[in-house]
Amino acid sequence: MNKVLLIEDDSLFVKMYQKKFAHEGIELEAAYDGSEGVQKAKEGKPSVIILDLMLPKMSGSEALKQIREDQEIKATPVLILTNLNTTSDEVNKCVELGVKETFLKTNVTPDQIVEAVKRYAQ
């Protein structure tokens, strides 16, 4: 597995996941806003992208749209990790663009996200 990219603006959240993935021996790179996320996805070609939706500069769905438009990384498996309700427009937009699974942040624990990442990593 290549590294995993986490696009998330809350540094405490990022720290928690970095610790969990390090414990599992998987490299986790972080991007703190939507445009940085797209850029790091293009440069790093991660095996899986974990995407928050309410982000500074560029929304999650816009970031996902740009990822899906890039020939080299468009097939990357994406997991949504959000606080928005699954019926919200933003989540629906992402589902239309193609995501593997949508998780509500308060409903999952880091080990469940690690499991999901392992499931979808090529």
Place this chain on the structure above:
Amino acid sequence: MAIKQNSTQVEENTIHTQDQDIEELQKIQTEGIKPTTEAYQKAIRELTHANIRLRHLDKAKDEFISIASHELRNPMAIIKGNINMVLAGDDGPVNDEVKDVLTDVMVAVERQIRLVNELLDVSRIEAGVINFNLSPQIHLDQTAQLLAASLRSVAQNIDLKVNNLQNPLPTVQADHDKVSQVLINLVTNAMKFTDRGSITIETKQKGDYVITCVIDTGRGIPKDEQEHLFKKFSKVSSPSPGTISAGSGLGLYISKKYIEKMGGDIWLEKSEPGIGSNFCFSLPISGSKMAKEVAEEISSLQPIKDLHFKS
């Protein structure tokens, strides 16, 4: 930081949408029906304006709730995740006393998460900005089976079963997540008040509806408390102090609002102290007259889209 960013975006949207109002209005005026008198034309113009403004107000309320959800849930997700990692031993062995304390914290966080989720649901209901993803393919018997299977491990000493009285059961039109939420609410309520015996989820057809009932052999609800059950913050009194304090008293209120929006009804069929309770809800069968009316109503009430997070 994130709040500031988002609130700026909301303001930008408001400015942006005022131009849109005028454009939309001009479009309606040039392409729409030709009014016969000047007064009539003026009335249409005013109503159109009012309508557009109300829709934008809904949008603003929706955005506020989205931002509030995000900011309230993120810290709870961080607390829950970190405790989970410590309890799993990621940072080394944890002694029993620390484990005990952290387990209490975990239970409290889970309770908090549930409460915040319910309060946000209520805000959405009262702001009139709930989205429904209606599907005509909801198999209530299967939904009940899946739910029973997932709750059996926590339902100790109780026989949790599903009884479908009509095979095959017609599919209903509903929002899958919301129906599951209602059913989970009814079953977990029953579990709180049932120490032994059984909880049965019963499904059957009645005319254009499928009726789902949750029947328990618990301690029942006193007559004088029955009429307030579906009101906000209503709680049934607890037999021994402190045991049933975990509920918010919002579950049945939210369930009622959801079921009604989807064209059904929810009610207490029967409850007798010492014998048990029977709560039921109905949902319209796919393709029925009511299902069509609800689909039309909901699609016309959805908040206007595509104004989110323009940058």
